[in-house]
Amino acid sequence: xxxxxxxxxxxxxxxxxxxxxxxxxxxxxxxxxxxxxxxxxxxxxxxxxxxxxxxxxxxxxxxxxxxxxxxxxxxxxxxxxxxxxxxxxxxxxxxxxxxxxxxxxxxxxxxxxxxxxxxxxxxxxxxxxxxxxxxxxxxxxxxxxxxxxxxxxxxxxxxxxxxxxxxxxxxxxxxxxxxxxxxxxxxxxxxxxxxxxxxxxxxxxxxxxxxxxxxxxxxxxxxxxxxxxxxxxxxxxxxxxxxxxxxxxxxxxxxxxxxxxxxxxxxxxxxxxxxxxxxxxxxxxxxxxxxxxxxxxxxxxxxxxx
Amino acid sequence: xxxxxxxxxxxxxxxxxxxxxxxxxxxxxxxxxxxxxxxxxxxxxxxxxxxxxxxxxxxxxxxxxxxxxxxxxxxxxxxxxxxxxxxxxxxxxxxxxxxxxxxxxxxxxxxxxxxxxxxxxxxxxxxxxxxxxxxxxxxxxxxxxxxxxxxxxxxxxxxxxxxxxxxxxxxxxxxxxxxxxxxxxxxxxxxxxxxxxxxxxxxxxxxxxxxxxxxxxxxxxxxxxxxxxxxxxxxxxxxxxxxxxxxxxxxxxxxxxxxxxxxxxxxxxxxxxxxxxxxxxxxxxxxxxxxxxxxxxxxxxxxxxxxxxxxxxxxxxxxxxxxxxxxxxxxxxxxxxxxxxxxxxxxxxxxxxxxxxxxxxxxxxxxxxxxxxxxxxxxxxxxxxxxxxxxxxxxxxxxxxxxxxxxxxxxxxxxxxxxxxxxxxxxxxxxxxxxxxxxxxxxxxxxxxxxxxxxxxxxxxxxxxxxxxxxxxxxxxxxxxxxxxxxxxxxxxxxxxxxxxxxxxxxxxxxxxxxxxxxxxxxxxxxxxxxxxxxxxxxxxxxxxxxxxxxxxxxxxxxxxxxxxxxxxxxxxxxxxxxxxxxxxxxxxxxxxxxxxxxxxxxxxxxxxxxxxxxxxxxxxxxxxxxxxxxxxxxxxxxxxxxxxxxxxxxxxxxxxxxxxx
Numbered sequence: 001x002x003x004x005x006x007x008x009x010x011x012x013x014x015x016x017x018x019x020x021x022x023x024x025x026x027x028x029x030x031x032x033x034x035x036x037x038x039x040x041x042x043x044x045x046x047x048x049x050x051x052x053x054x055x056x057x058x059x060x061x062x063x064x065x066x067x068x069x070x071x072x073x074x075x076x077x078x079x080x081x082x083x084x085x086x087x088x089x090x091x092x093x094x095x096x097x098x099x100x101x102x103x104x105x106x107x108x109x110x111x112x113x114x115x116x117x118x119x120x121x122x123x124x125x126x127x128x129x130x131x132x133x134x135x136x137x138x139x140x141x142x143x144x145x146x147x148x149x150x151x152x153x154x155x156x157x158x159x160x161x162x163x164x165x166x167x168x169x170x171x172x173x174x175x176x177x178x179x180x181x182x183x184x185x186x187x188x189x190x191x192x193x194x195x196x197x198x199x200x201x202x203x204x205x206x207x208x209x210x211x212x213x214x215x216x217x218x219x220x221x222x223x224x225x226x227x228x229x230x231x232x233x234x235x236x237x238x239x240x241x242x243x244x245x246x247x248x249x250x251x252x253x254x255x256x257x258x259x260x261x262x263x264x265x266x267x268x269x270x271x272x273x274x275x276x277x278x279x280x281x282x283x284x285x286x287x288x289x290x291x292x293x294x295x296x297x298x299x300x301x302x303x304x305x306x
Numbered sequence: 307x308x309x310x311x312x313x314x315x316x317x318x319x320x321x322x323x324x325x326x327x328x329x330x331x332x333x334x335x336x337x338x339x340x341x342x343x344x345x346x347x348x349x350x351x352x353x354x355x356x357x358x359x360x361x362x363x364x365x366x367x368x369x370x371x372x373x374x375x376x377x378x379x380x381x382x383x384x385x386x387x388x389x390x391x392x393x394x395x396x397x398x399x400x401x402x403x404x405x406x407x408x409x410x411x412x413x414x415x416x417x418x419x420x421x422x423x424x425x426x427x428x429x430x431x432x433x434x435x436x437x438x439x440x441x442x443x444x445x446x447x448x449x450x451x452x453x454x455x456x457x458x459x460x461x462x463x464x465x466x467x468x469x470x471x472x473x474x475x476x477x478x479x480x481x482x483x484x485x486x487x488x489x490x491x492x493x494x495x496x497x498x499x500x501x502x503x504x505x506x507x508x509x510x511x512x513x514x515x516x517x518x519x520x521x522x523x524x525x526x527x528x529x530x531x532x533x534x535x536x537x538x539x540x541x542x543x544x545x546x547x548x549x550x551x552x553x554x555x556x557x558x559x560x561x562x563x564x565x566x567x568x569x570x571x572x573x574x575x576x577x578x579x580x581x582x583x584x585x586x587x588x589x590x591x592x593x594x595x596x597x598x599x600x601x602x603x604x605x606x607x608x609x610x611x612x613x614x615x616x617x618x619x620x621x622x623x624x625x626x627x628x629x630x631x632x633x634x635x636x637x638x639x640x641x642x643x644x645x646x647x648x649x650x651x652x653x654x655x656x657x658x659x660x661x662x663x664x665x666x667x668x669x670x671x672x673x674x675x676x677x678x679x680x681x682x683x684x685x686x687x688x689x690x691x692x693x694x695x696x697x698x699x700x701x702x703x704x705x706x707x708x709x710x711x712x713x714x715x716x717x718x719x720x721x722x723x724x725x726x727x728x729x730x731x732x733x734x735x736x737x738x739x740x741x742x743x744x745x746x747x748x749x750x751x752x753x754x755x756x757x758x759x760x761x762x763x764x765x766x767x768x769x770x771x772x773x774x775x776x777x778x779x780x781x782x783x784x785x786x787x788x789x790x791x792x793x794x795x796x797x798x799x800x801x802x803x804x805x806x807x808x809x810x811x812x813x814x815x816x817x818x819x820x821x822x823x824x825x826x827x828x829x830x831x832x833x834x835x836x837x838x839x840x841x842x843x844x845x846x847x848x849x850x851x852x853x854x855x856x857x858x859x860x861x862x863x864x865x866x867x868x869x870x871x872x873x874x875x876x877x878x879x880x881x882x883x884x885x886x887x888x889x890x891x892x893x894x895x896x897x898x899x900x901x902x903x904x905x906x907x908x909x910x911x912x913x914x915x916x917x918x919x920x921x922x923x924x925x926x927x928x929x930x931x932x933x934x935x936x937x938x939x940x941x942x943x944x945x946x947x948x949x950x951x952x953x954x955x956x957x958x959x960x961x962x963x964x965x966x967x968x
Contacts, residue, residue, distance in 0.1 A: 218936040267934040270903045300901035306933075 003213060006032075006262040009057055009201055016053040016194055017046055019181030025262060026172050026279060027054055027146065031207070032214045032258035035169020035251055036125050036145040038110075038283075043150065045174045051106040051146040052195060058207055059200030060103035060142060067113035069156060073120035076100050077130040078137075095132055100124050103140050103204055107147040111157040118160060121145070122167050142204045162242060162286055169251050170279040210261070217257035218267040222306045226270055227252055229303045230277070234285055237298060241286035252280050270305050309404045311350045315444035315459065316410060320398075322437045323417040324391055330424045332376045335388050338369045342395030356399050366396055387420045407448045414441055428819040442466035450921075450952075461917075472959070486828040504585050504749055505543050505733055508550055509557040514712045515688045520749035523583060524735060525591055526817055527745040530577040534593065536737060537779050538629055540755065540767060541591040541747060543734035545608035549650035555698050557650075557716070557731050562588075564607035568595055569635070570628030577626045581821060584620060588613045591734060591747075595631035600624060609633060622825055635764040638728060646728030646759060653720060655700040660724030668760045671725045672768060675718060679773040683707055686714075686775035711736075711771045711778070715754040718770040728759040732767070736779065741810050744817065880932065880943060883950035887925075890954060893961035904929060921953050 006028065013024045027050065030037040039047045048064070055062035065076065078098030085091030099105065100121065107121060124130050125145050129138045147168070150157060165171065177185065227249055235243030255276040256268045278296035287295045324339060348354045369392040377385035394413040401410055418441060421434050443466035504524060506513070546557035580591060590603060590611040599605050600623035603613040663671045690708040699717045702709050715731050722729035736753035738745040755769040772779045876882035888898060891911050898907045908926040912919040928946040932938040
């Protein structure tokens, strides 16, 4: 699979999810980097459409899971159920896979579920497998979660702890579309109407190939040094509650690689690191607004760009 | 990169400089050059393939042979320039790629300069400078074929003009102050060069007729005080008393011998400065009796100023002369007397006439001869008709009675000798035209007169032409010949005409050019510096030189060390060059803020500096490739180094100017 396909993936997704090209690109970056994405925004801004369209364009199986306050972990991962025996099989417990067994999972309003459910999902995201009754069930090779959460000040929410937010490669916001796009959308009745017509461009196998290609994008020592300086600076910054973990650093590099691949480059530039940094760093370090600048701005200003 | 067409400016310069050299090329190399140029042109327009290598080799060998056969040498100015022209033509035929143009470019520089080896007149100089301007433009186009300046001739010419203007003050300062050897800088001596026009050591019949048509300046004179009166302007060059061995009708100049036995009258002294065009001879024109001679020259017994070496360059010298003098008063040595009485031919009629005067005193014989010229119907003309054969003087005196100055001088001296009065012919120039503050003496002012010797007065000048055509002496050749339509208008000098005024103006400019630019030698330099109170022997000079040297050395050392230090700090050549380029950009107002990446900086710079956008883009690509790509090639890194250096050169002065203006 050729990296030149990336722009057409973005184009086709953008034809349904209008006015959200930057978000689409970030989502694709996450997928290529093997990370998961959290979209933090108000309801009705197209989070679901984005996830669904991307799954369709990438030719992935798609499941949607609406989180509620009364959910149990089994509702996510699945459970063993006793099956009476028959001619074909003896009776016994059989594992019924939950909605998590899919290639793309939309975990809607993840912060409405109690922490136990949240951590069950996050474990699955991290381990890429599910353990039920002491037995391990692997998730598909391509497994990608787009979680959404409503702004935390809304009623009935359980905020995700920072340690768990760390599992998401990026946290992005969609924001409102601009006036022109919104007018067009109102006239055309929204993108979701065309969702069924969207043809896939790649399949799971092709996506694997692209991921492998992204992993091979060259990172020069200069870039590694830059990333390390950024990590170190995040740990020294008095404004941050926590510094960036080495895992965040690895993720940053992977995201930068994927970002470079979308630009059809086989090496990472400082510009790639800078492009993906804000969505990676802002939710991890726990800093409230600071003179209108966010955590990434602060870091980039303090670390000399190579 | 294959080259479709030679840079148009390069074409222009090649054609222009070869055109300027054309009069100095042997005709034998012309076909080769024309064929080469035409072949190239047809190749570019019609796609005719360039000749194969063996044919080029053959052509090169053939043209070298042609040059050697023509000049019997490969060295020296003429042969060298001919070879250079041929080489340029052949190089055109093996210019396949864009970078091959550099060879042609280099040759074009040499060709252009070699034009000045032949001729340094102001017009030629201006043309060469114009071509030089085009050539620098061509250079820019060739070195940046893809750049924005690669195609826009106007922009290239503006840029190249700007460069030349920037260089101008340095050129002028160096021209004025750089220490020079004495002698003209451009004097390229050509042993056995082209034939010199002008007077020669032999006075042949008809020689002066041709000179009358030549309006080119022979020399120019600036008097310290008021110029001497027209009838005193007899510029002495050769004194002739003997005849050529092979031709008793031709006078031949006396060799320089002895020193003058002369008394001068101090009140009649005049001092003047002569700028002599090259003559190839040793004699320097002088007025009456020279007293103080210029260095490396001496005065012989005939009052002729001789120089040690022939005048192959334009020469400037100062002289002081006494207009009133007595030479060889009292007696002449016997052998001298015989020499001055020898008759070169038979001329029986002339001898008969002179015999009648023998019983008169010498002074009366002179008067009688002059009266003969005055009273008989003699005509002063350039076209005297038949005057060859034996007894030429008889034919002239008794048959045709038409002649030019040389005929009168010749006949008069023979008459005097026949009448037993020692006499000799003097050739030189008579008259001259005042132009501004100096006198121009032209080849057409060439003149011949006589000197006769009497015991009480010594040698005295007698001009028989004055007896026939007094206006020739008082008003010059121009007025006396104004009716002669066969003379060029430049010689006839019609009074008050616009073309004459123009010509005088051009002539003045030419003189200034010769005097102050071409003739700017070590002596003139000292003179000028002396006027500024800074003569070379002024004690302040050694100190100044030492100071300048020390400052230069110190400054150079600082620059060198600073550069080395910055290079060391930067870590590598590329890093150093990149920092330097960033400094240039910062001077142009494009500062790099911290989070800004190099790529973003260069993009921003490209929008601010559209003329360098292409270069900036390439530098950005190469910079990324060498820093971040998996396996940067050595070639890319070398390319980056040269591009960075180029871009720095392009931005350097722009950034410095901008800063000063803001």
